[in-house]
């Protein structure tokens with residue numbers, strides 16, 4: 114492989130491009146955060162200005178904490194997201210391992226069947242899903258949301274993970290078998306650590322849509338006790354008046370948990386993206 | 393202890409028939425090598441012996457016991473892989489002891505076995521390291537050590553040296569030969585490498601397209617091959633095949649085989665042509681000669697002072713000719 118030459122103009126150009134991208138990417142987020150600390154008037158008069166002693170206000174945060182149970186919503190969102198990710202990764206990896214490792218009748222057919230979900234959006238089935246949830250008494254439970262998100266995330270997870278599992282050395286698994294490890298030990302102890310970057314990739318790609326989803330919480334779990342953060346924030350967006358202070362404050366706070374989750378996964382993710390590219 | 397019998401082994405992947413009726417006996421303590429072109433089923437056969445693959449049909453007996461239904465871990469075998477296949481999360485010591493620990497062996501026994509392997513392969517400095525902190529050669533030594541620790545009836549090696557550089561390959565080859573001498577155990581070894589096959593094996597098994605072509609000692613296969621495939625496969629540079637008609641040989645023979653080193657340079661020889669290429673290897677010279685019957689490789693000891701493009705005459709002793717019929721079978 115030819116290496117890019119590190120001349121001064123090259124480095125400058127690269128950094129300029131990256132800096133420009135960073136600014137563009139961070140701008141909306143920054144805008145939300147600075148405006149969440151301003152009075153309503155100041156938000157509209159000069160949205161780009163930083164809060165100063167005159168315009169500084171915590172009224173948005175106060176509203177958020179007064180109305181609705183913000184911490185409960187946050188907790189619900191976290192439970193749903195983490196539980197969904199856990200099951201997507203666990204079942205996705207297990208199915209991927211089975212598809213990659215074992216020769217059985219209908220292996221290809223099974224792989225195809227499991228991958229079909231990538232092409233069909235799960236929302237098309239909303240009515241039936243709701244019927245199932247009503248019949249099983251799961252409406253207004255977090256379980257309903259976790260089940261739906263696991264179903265939504267599994268097809269792509271299985272597809273990606275089985276591809277990565279195929280790359281794990283057969284010799285390593287066979288060495289484990291000769292040494293008397295069970296298939297479960299081989300899966301959990303030998304194979305899973307080697308596909309960690311792939312697991313992180315799948316986790317990040319699934320995390321954001323689940324965290325931000327409004328559709329299923331609204332339909333399956335609109336009750337006060339099971340509201341997620343995204344749904345809970347909607348009370349501030351009215352048909353006639355929108356409490357922008359509260360919306361911006363709620364959004365600012367909603368960012369942090371995903372940010373932390375992302376940081377946890379990101380080290381692995383970068384390894385996943387660059388694996389093969391950098392050796 | 394340590395004998396192996398294969399009876400009527402058939403194996404296919406889907407419609408791809410990989411092994412066709414393999415029958416084989418290996419005695420206790422023998423060093424047996426499988427050779428054959430890529431894709432002929434060597435690794436598959438080794439995996440069947442190990443119990444990692446289930447044949448469609450046929451029996452595997454190890455040490456006189458039928459092991460068809462026995463899982464790999466119970467067969468008293470140990471395998472060394474081309475890619476080393478060390479457990480990346482375990483230290484060298486744990487890598488070597490995992491098999492015995494899984495089998496529930498006493499810790500004093502495990503200690504003794506590890507120190508035996510450490511001594512034989514000089515692994516002492518690496519015991520506490522992870523595989524990632526070792527060079528390729530060290531990793532392969534650890535992999536061999538892991539096999540020794542298990543004290544198997546049967547050692548299985550699948551191209552263990554092919555990822556090593558030339559110098560390391562020679563050293564490890566000698567190490568494996570010494571190991572076999574000291575442990576007196578049965579070894580089944582797969583390789584592509586002519587020299588490995590000729591130097592290590594007591595018995596070579598030549599495979600082609602999932603069939604055994606010939607079984608015999610290295611010298612037997614070299615001097616007395618059953619067919620053109622074996623004759624051409626064993627020996628490097630490969631044997632020359634010359635049309636019988638060109639040499640004026642009559643009878644049923646269609647092709648005559650002559651090894652490169654059996655030619656002598658002779659102005660009035662039976663074969664003549666022009667030199668198309670020369671390879672000077674120092675101790676020997678390979679001369680490639682274009683003749684009316686195709687390209688012929690000639691191997692001369694020492695440094696031959698010849699020129700590319702020059703005419704050359706070649707001859708050989710009558711008793712060095714091997715005759716093959718039109719199906720490639722040897723005529724004796």
Ligand SMILES: Nc1ncnc2c1ncn2[C@@H]1O[C@H](COP(=O)(O)OP(=O)(O)OP(=O)(O)O)[C@@H](O)[C@H]1O
Pocket residue numbers: 405408410428429430431432433434435436437584
């Ligand atoms: N798991 C598998 N699924 C399908 N086909 C396979 C599988 N393993 C091996 N084969 C096929 O079986 C044949 C023999 O493979 P095998 O690995 O035994 O060859 P080999 O003699 O070891 O070759 P090499 O010298 O290149 O290692 C090949 O045609 C290969 O494509």
Ligand SMILES: [Mg+2]
Pocket residue numbers: 434435436
């Ligand atoms: Mg092979």
